[in-house]
Amino acid sequence: MHSRPMIAYARVSKSFGPTKAVDDVSLDIAEGEFVAVVGSSGSGKTTLLRLANRLIEVDGGTITVEGEDVHNIDPVALRRRIGYVFQSGGLFPHLSVADNIGITPKLLGAPLADIAARVDELLELVQLDRAAHRDRLPETLSGGQRQRVGVARALAARPRIVLMDEPFGALDPLTRDALGEDFRELHRKLGLTTVMITHDMTEAILLADRIAVMRSGILLAQGTPAALSESGDDYVLELLRTPRRQVERLNALLPRSGAA
Amino acid sequence: MSFIDDPRWGEALSHLPDYLGNHVRVSLAALALGLIVSLPLAILTRNRPAPRGILLALASIVQTVPGLALLALFYPLLLATASLTLALFGASFSAFGFLPAMLALALYSMLPVLRNGITGLNGIDLALIEAAKGVGMTARQSLVMVELPLALPVMMAGIRTAAVWVIGTATLSTPIGQTSLGNYIFAGLQTQNWVFVLFGCFASALLALAVDQLLGLIENGLRLRSRLRSGLGAAGILALVAATLVPWIARSSPGYVVGAKTFAEQHVLSALLRERLQASSLPATARSGLGSSVIFQALKAGDIDLYVDYSGTLWANQLHRTDIKPRAELLAELKASLAKENVTLLGELGFENAYSLVMPKQRAEALGIHSIADLVGHASTMSIAGDYEFFSRPEWAALQKAYGLQFRTQRQMQPDFMYAAVASGEVDVIAGYTSDGLIAKYDLVVLDDPRHAIPPYDAILLLAPKRIGDEQLQAALKPLLGKIDIATMREANLRAAGNDATSSPDVVAKWLWEKIGKR
Numbered sequence: 024m025h026s027r028p029m030i031a032y033a034r035v036s037k038s039f040g041p042t043k044a045v046d047d048v049s050l051d052i053a054e055g056e057f058v059a060v061v062g063s064s065g066s067g068k069t070t071l072l073r074l075a076n077r078l079i080e081v082d083g084g085t086i087t088v089e090g091e092d093v094h095n096i097d098p099v100a101l102r103r104r105i106g107y108v109f110q111s112g113g114l115f116p117h118l119s120v121a122d123n124i125g126i127t128p129k130l131l132g133a134p135l136a137d138i139a140a141r142v143d144e145l146l147e148l149v150q151l152d153r154a155a156h157r158d159r160l161p162e163t164l165s166g167g168q169r170q171r172v173g174v175a176r177a178l179a180a181r182p183r184i185v186l187m188d189e190p191f192g193a194l195d196p197l198t199r200d201a202l203g204e205d206f207r208e209l210h211r212k213l214g215l216t217t218v219m220i221t222h223d224m225t226e227a228i229l230l231a232d233r234i235a236v237m238r239s240g241i242l243l244a245q246g247t248p249a250a251l252s253e254s255g256d257d258y259v260l261e262l263l264r265t266p267r268r269q270v271e272r273l274n275a276l277l278p279r280s281g282a283a
Numbered sequence: 284m285s286f287i288d289d290p291r292w293g294e295a296l297s298h299l300p301d302y303l304g305n306h307v308r309v310s311l312a313a314l315a316l317g318l319i320v321s322l323p324l325a326i327l328t329r330n331r332p333a334p335r336g337i338l339l340a341l342a343s344i345v346q347t348v349p350g351l352a353l354l355a356l357f358y359p360l361l362l363a364t365a366s367l368t369l370a371l372f373g374a375s376f377s378a379f380g381f382l383p384a385m386l387a388l389a390l391y392s393m394l395p396v397l398r399n400g401i402t403g404l405n406g407i408d409l410a411l412i413e414a415a416k417g418v419g420m421t422a423r424q425s426l427v428m429v430e431l432p433l434a435l436p437v438m439m440a441g442i443r444t445a446a447v448w449v450i451g452t453a454t455l456s457t458p459i460g461q462t463s464l465g466n467y468i469f470a471g472l473q474t475q476n477w478v479f480v481l482f483g484c485f486a487s488a489l490l491a492l493a494v495d496q497l498l499g500l501i502e503n504g505l506r507l508r509s510r511l512r513s514g515l516g517a518a519g520i521l522a523l524v525a526a527t528l529v530p531w532i533a534r535s536s537p538g539y540v541v542g543a544k545t546f547a548e549q550h551v552l553s554a555l556l557r558e559r560l561q562a563s564s565l566p567a568t569a570r571s572g573l574g575s576s577v578i579f580q581a582l583k584a585g586d587i588d589l590y591v592d593y594s595g596t597l598w599a600n601q602l603h604r605t606d607i608k609p610r611a612e613l614l615a616e617l618k619a620s621l622a623k624e625n626v627t628l629l630g631e632l633g634f635e636n637a638y639s640l641v642m643p644k645q646r647a648e649a650l651g652i653h654s655i656a657d658l659v660g661h662a663s664t665m666s667i668a669g670d671y672e673f674f675s676r677p678e679w680a681a682l683q684k685a686y687g688l689q690f691r692t693q694r695q696m697q698p699d700f701m702y703a704a705v706a707s708g709e710v711d712v713i714a715g716y717t718s719d720g721l722i723a724k725y726d727l728v729v730l731d732d733p734r735h736a737i738p739p740y741d742a743i744l745l746l747a748p749k750r751i752g753d754e755q756l757q758a759a760l761k762p763l764l765g766k767i768d769i770a771t772m773r774e775a776n777l778r779a780a781g782n783d784a785t786s787s788p789d790v791v792a793k794w795l796w797e798k799i800g801k802r
Binding site for chain 2: 099109117131176
């Protein structure tokens, strides 16, 4: 069973006009794996993610999810079974926290009582106080709280796969660190398969089991952080050198005794 | 008698259920139709720039057409459609009153609804539409659950603008036969009844304000997710509709519908005709303030049963004749032509209301002017004023041709203001009406027409085709024929032009009947 990947990209291509956003990419993601796709803006990493739940359609190649060609799955049904966390939340401003979280179960026709119970369960899971947050509108929440609601919404219909589009990018460093750790824990506890887009190699190294590096639509390298450093590609090595350099400089600048 | 306890306030109030009810019905029906058409169009074209541009351009063009013209245009348009459906399907509909008014007003309401609808829908953050897709919404679910609720405040603002416009513009639907609060304004302006004018303006302003506030309540309720507020707003609108529907459903048959054009003499004659019918136990109602071209078509179509027109008007406008015949000959020929269309020319009332050139008596004497021919030498230094249609009528062309008249300037005026304008020297000559009571009041003189350029304008009583064999009706009206001479009509018109309670058309009509009934 474990031999079959949860998500498999096979020679996938996508162009927007003359630009090849994704160019002949093949990538397998195993069940329970946490994969980060790293690249600068315009590298094609967001396109790669959106192809998986058919927010964008492929030009060539095939993508399978749980062994099924996504082309043969109704896109609406496909999206309802894959959790998606949007950049800076993507919460609906006119709906309360509870209504935002319960939206996918509602679309699936779940009974209202079940949705309410599930919402409470999820608020607890993402560590938000039920009474204080349930009926609030998104605009009254902090950035970190909004993103926690975004995660809860993605998990509401009990998906086995979660796609995350730069989920922590717009947050302050402390919140970002806490949220990353918390999600990593959720991923483990719920047995999710997660693909996360980020431009931040440090975040990728700290959270992901495996990292895929994209540049100009091409998948340059993939592997564990350790395996990546064996890569012969200059760009990949440069990406890895940056966090290392930062650590060295931080160590030099911060007094050892004060560090945690 | 002070302005406050003027009995005309009471008279105005007595018309309110009818006028307000009709006004609410036509406005809200037009608004509803406008919304039913505009909202789907806004939704359909929100992501299609080309059709959206065309649609908004068309709606803007409609908006630049003055409300009065738009309403007037719908009447002949529907009349043509009605005769087409009669020819094709053997069934027809009334092109008079409610239908043309509602359609024109609905068209008028479309621009703000469309523009705000499209702006509201296009203003939504694309990331949210993407998120709607991402959580598994279909296109329809995205529209209903995300896009429309987010566009709602902007859309509601458009709907509120449209409501205010439609309620305001609906006052202009009186001339095409739709009773509205405009009846106060049109009748009031014509009979110098400022109580009516003020009453009509205030009533329509209050109605617009009330509907705007109720829609605002709905908007707030939807925005704040308060069922109470939106419920109260919707209940208010429904109560308004119900309040106007009940008397409408319960109303009795209108009986004979007596038409009247826009000016005071017509209001007096309509009141006289209704009084005579009621005296013979024939129920009668009024449809007043109708446009000159609308009224004859309305009679032919049976939307009104009878009214008074003038022989020269029909001669030129309906028969399209430019030649001029002596009074009796013209009448005989007109009667025969109308009979072919099953319209009965019952007879003349006895006076003529012709266009004629009028100026102050003293000035005319000083200049030695007795007839239009004497005017020729002075015309190039003089200004002339006429009503809105005079200078485009065949009479004016005939006058210019017969006498070689060339005035320095030509001005168009509200008929009631012309007489005061010529009396004060604001203009030198006016194209007045020979039966107008103001001629005597301002000491004006009607200039002779020795070359007979202006056709005779006998006041004639016309009956609709459906009343062709109605002997009861004809018997009730016969006592009026030939009884009203020009001096009596002028005096009646002068009374009607007063600005107090004794000048209401009903009171003047009673006076008129007392004067002529014994003849």
